[in-house]
Amino acid sequence: MKHEEKVLTCLYAITGHDVPEKVISEMPGIAGEPLYPVRFKEIAAIAGTAKKNRFAFDKSAALAYGMILDTLCESFTVLPCRFGTLLNDDGAVTEVLQKRYAFYERKLVELEGKKEFGLKIFSGAKDSAMCSIQCDKKPNDGKEYILQKFQQFKADNELKKGTERAIDVIRLELQEISSKFEESYQTDGQVAFSGNYLVEKKDADFFCSKVKVLQGQYSELKFLLTGPWPPYNFVF
Numbered sequence: 206m207k208h209e210e211k212v213l214t215c216l217y218a219i220t221g222h223d224v225p226e227k228v229i230s231e232m233p234g235i236a237g238e239p240l241y242p243v244r245f246k247e248i249a250a251i252a253g254t255a256k257k258n259r260f261a262f263d264k265s266a267a268l269a270y271g272m273i274l275d276t277l278c279e280s281f282t283v284l285p286c287r288f289g290t291l292l293n294d295d296g297a298v299t300e301v302l303q304k305r306y307a308f309y310e311r312k313l314v315e316l317e318g319k320k321e322f323g324l325k326i327f328s329g330a331k332d333s334a335m336c337s338i339q340c341d342k343k344p345n346d347g348k349e350y351i352l353q354k355f356q357q358f359k360a361d362n363e364l365k366k367g368t369e370r371a372i373d374v375i376r377l378e379l380q381e382i383s384s385k386f387e388e389s390y391q392t393d394g395q396v397a398f399s400g401n402y403l404v405e406k407k408d409a410d411f412f413c414s415k416v417k418v419l420q421g422q423y424s425e426l427k428f429l430l431t432g433p434w435p436p437y438n439f440v441f
Contacts, residue, residue: 216292222247239254245306246306246347285440319403320435
């Protein structure tokens with residue numbers, strides 16, 4: 206006897222109660238299925254259907270999921286759900302909305318009219334400085350070897366301090382035009398700093414232009430700006 210494939214509810218995002226069903230239904234989900242709202246009080250989940258054994262947890266599905274969230278974010282304030290969030294049915298969705306109602310309602314107010322940018326800063330000067338020291342001349346004995354190692358360490362330390370001073374200025378400049386931010390210094394490879402910034406939509410162009418100006422001021426560093434994105438890093 207052939208068993209019917211179980212149909213689950215796939216969560217895409219949480220948004221406000223007044224999201225228009227007609228607009229949402231015209232947006233196809235990952236599998237091409239129409240999306241629809243599941244409402245509870247003043248909030249709603251944007252959902253679609255997914256067959257349990259056919260839901261693809263692969264790169265192409267993840268990219269499609271991201272594009273759907275980008276489209277939703279253009280028109281509505283949304284709290285992105287984790288890719289591949291599957292629940293048994295719409296009743297289970299309503300239970301989640303009821304359980305976390307206060308949190309979702311507060312976050313929707315907090316993130317209204319805002320988008321996220323990501324920034325990575327790479328220290329590009331280290332390799333060239335180290336190479337110039339290493340290639341000056343080969344050490345003739347142990348004393349010269351130790352001296353070169355000391356000079357190498359000193360140059361590396363000076364570059365690191367200079368990079369940190371520059372990043373401190375950059376951070377303060379970007380924080381002033383951000384509603385919230387998450388930042389971290391990094392020591393892995395050439396990545397010196399990474400940050401995520403929550404920016405008012407009206408300030409998005411100014412934020413991008415500010416990053417360009419800062420890159421011109423600190424040409425020894427390499428900047429990688431991404432976004433605008435839905436506020437993935439500010440939901441929880």
